[in-house]
Amino acid sequence: MSNLNIIKTDICVIGAGSGGLSVAAGAVQMGAKVVLIEKGDMGGDCLNTGCVPSKALLAAGHTAQTMRDAAAFGIKASQPEVDWAAVHEHVHSVIHAIAPNDSVERFEGLGVHVIQAAASFVDKHTVQAGNTQIQAKYVVVATGSSAFVPPIPGVEHVPYFTNENIFDNKEKIDHLIVIGGGPIGIELAQAHRRLGAKVTVIEVAKLLMKDDPDLTSIVIDHLRGEGIALAEGVQDLRLEKTANVITAFYNLDGQSQQVDGSHVLVATGRKANVNSLNLEAAGITYSPRGIKVDKRLRTSNKKVFAIGDVAGPYQFTHMAAYQAGIIIRNILFKLPARVDYSAVPWVTYTDPELAHVGLSEADAKKQGKEVRILKWSFEENDRAQAERRTEGLVKVVTTPKGLILGASIVGLHAGELIQPWILAVSQKLKIGAMASMIAPYPTLAEVNKRVAGSFYTDKLFSSGTKKVVRFLLRWL
Numbered sequence: 001m002s003n004l005n006i007i008k009t010d011i012c013v014i015g016a017g018s019g020g021l022s023v024a025a026g027a028v029q030m031g032a033k034v035v036l037i038e039k040g041d042m043g044g045d046c047l048n049t050g051c052v053p054s055k056a057l058l059a060a061g062h063t064a065q066t067m068r069d070a071a072a073f074g075i076k077a078s079q080p081e082v083d084w085a086a087v088h089e090h091v092h093s094v095i096h097a098i099a100p101n102d103s104v105e106r107f108e109g110l111g112v113h114v115i116q117a118a119a120s121f122v123d124k125h126t127v128q129a130g131n132t133q134i135q136a137k138y139v140v141v142a143t144g145s146s147a148f149v150p151p152i153p154g155v156e157h158v159p160y161f162t163n164e165n166i167f168d169n170k171e172k173i174d175h176l177i178v179i180g181g182g183p184i185g186i187e188l189a190q191a192h193r194r195l196g197a198k199v200t201v202i203e204v205a206k207l208l209m210k211d212d213p214d215l216t217s218i219v220i221d222h223l224r225g226e227g228i229a230l231a232e233g234v235q236d237l238r239l240e241k242t243a244n245v246i247t248a249f250y251n252l253d254g255q256s257q258q259v260d261g262s263h264v265l266v267a268t269g270r271k272a273n274v275n276s277l278n279l280e281a282a283g284i285t286y287s288p289r290g291i292k293v294d295k296r297l298r299t300s301n302k303k304v305f306a307i308g309d310v311a312g313p314y315q316f317t318h319m320a321a322y323q324a325g326i327i328i329r330n331i332l333f334k335l336p337a338r339v340d341y342s343a344v345p346w347v348t349y350t351d352p353e354l355a356h357v358g359l360s361e362a363d364a365k366k367q368g369k370e371v372r373i374l375k376w377s378f379e380e381n382d383r384a385q386a387e388r389r390t391e392g393l394v395k396v397v398t399t400p401k402g403l404i405l406g407a408s409i410v411g412l413h414a415g416e417l418i419q420p421w422i423l424a425v426s427q428k429l430k431i432g433a434m435a436s437m438i439a440p441y442p443t444l445a446e447v448n449k450r451v452a453g454s455f456y457t458d459k460l461f462s463s464g465t466k467k468v469v470r471f472l473l474r475w476l
Contacts, residue, residue: 005132007113009033011331012127012136014119014277017044019308019320020142021102026328028111035136036107037129039118043102045144045163045309046317047095053167054187056094058349060087061194065226065351072388082196088170121282124301138303138331141284141291142320143277145270145309152179152266154239158246160264163188173197177248177261181207181232183348185267186223190350193228200229200259202248207232208348212360214375215410218391219350231257239264272310295338296330297323305330314344343426347415352392355418358406358425364397371405372398374431376451378411383442387412394451396421402431402455413444420448431455 011027013020016038028034041048064080071077100106104114117130127134147162149155161169163184174197178189181203193199201207207230208216224230234250234257241247248259272290284299284306285292291299291306299306305327308320322339329337345357364371378384378392392411398404407421424434434452439445459465 003131006135007035007132008135009035009113010136011035011138011140012134013037013140013142014127015044015142015144015273015308015310016042016102016107016114017142017144017308017320018046018317019144019324020044020140021107022321022324023140023142023307023327024107024112025110026324027332028107030328030332032332033113034111035113035115035134037115037117037119037127037134039116042104042107043099045146047098047102049164049167051317052095052098053091054163054184054191055349056091057087057167057191057195058187058351060090061191062351064196065194080196082172084172084195085170087195088168091167118276120276120278121284122278124282125303138305139282140327141277141299141304141306141310142308143273143310145272145290145315147266148269148271149266150268152237152239154241155266158239158241158264160266162266166265174262175200175260176263176265177202177246177259178265178267179237179248180265180267180269181205181230182210182267182269183208183346185265186219187349188265188267189228190223190226193223193226198227198229198261200248200261201231202234202237202250202259203230203232204234204237205232208354211348211354211356212362212395212408214361214395215354215393215408218393218410219348219352219354222352222391223350229259270309270315272312274310296336297327297339298330313341314346316344316346319344343422345418345422347418349415352389352411353414354408354410355414356406356408357418357422358404359397360406360408361395361397364405369405370400372400372402372455374398374451374454376447376454378444378447380450381442381444381447383444383446384412386442387444392447394447396431396451398431398455404429404431404434409447411444411447417445417448420445 010032012035013024014037024034024036067078067080107114115129119127119129122128147164176192176197176199178185178201181201189199189201234252237250245260246264250257274286279286283301290310290312293306293311297305307323309315326337326339329335348354374396376394379390384390389412394409397406404424409417431452439449
């Protein structure tokens, strides 16, 4: 222990993913002394094996699909020739373009002391990384999550991808079996289908189950139209490998089924990275689901905070960035800032995209709220017609008096179109604010104004309104 280095600091951040980097950058630029510990790649899951590479792969798939669909615009369609090694290069060039923003060099340039090693707690205020002990006034655990592989019979004998290694693939995939019908599984299923692979998705529950079925049905129909085989509610799933074939056996609606594939992707959710941290030494309460935190993101050790996937309840990059602001206010400014999850948005980046914020219709009814449901189809939007992308719907949940409780959108660029609804829910706006805005024509965003305006349609065009108008025109 004579070679042990001791560092005393204000904040020690464990994990250089989105949450940890946001805390470290914000705190050091506001005058705090910060030590950042990362045992793997800077940027964490989002940059290296999650959001960034998946969206880059989806972009490649979208480009291939545009070539197939060109005939609708009077342009000769063609079947794209996919160079899988070149697609791999594209994906990793995007990662490399963004990586400098998250690099050791950048953060050390900001004044952060970066240590590249595994971290574990020694006691309630001390963290060890390699041969260095960090004694910190506050510690922020931002270790993220990793792919969860359930105990599917036979999975231990089958080579399989997760999001952590599928983006390293450089070879053609003939038939990808995707186990898991959540956002990750569905996004990667469509990307690979558009790049020329046959794809089968197997889900034991419901496909895209966290979203509104009025909208998910549109995505599911589109995926089936592209030739993706979808099976939901399967039972007794098991895997078997023979020669160069991987077979999935399962029961569906009482019938035995089997699918032969060349590759398997397991996309069945995430597990919090809590092992090897020695959280017990710091008096931190945790479970396999993650570290328990209060509304200020403090753990059971009030000098230790947790952020991002390891704390939950939402495993989104943008949630970790939001939580970073809460932590900075608590630590640096001693303000009792608390999280507010009433306006948490999410997007599934399929084509068409699926976006949501606030309460769904089902959520509102579970809470016993009296609601009005507003819907508007993309078929009524002139820009969608021009783009030949009319498969879309916006659905809004309000109170009877027009307070906006939530919104969901499926359609082209839904992730962009949801943003004014995020503002509306977070600022507790009424539907009139959206209805009265001026939307440029022709834009997809007009769907937001039109669905908002539908709140007033019944009253505006009622027999009572007609009587008032006739009276005023006659006498005034």
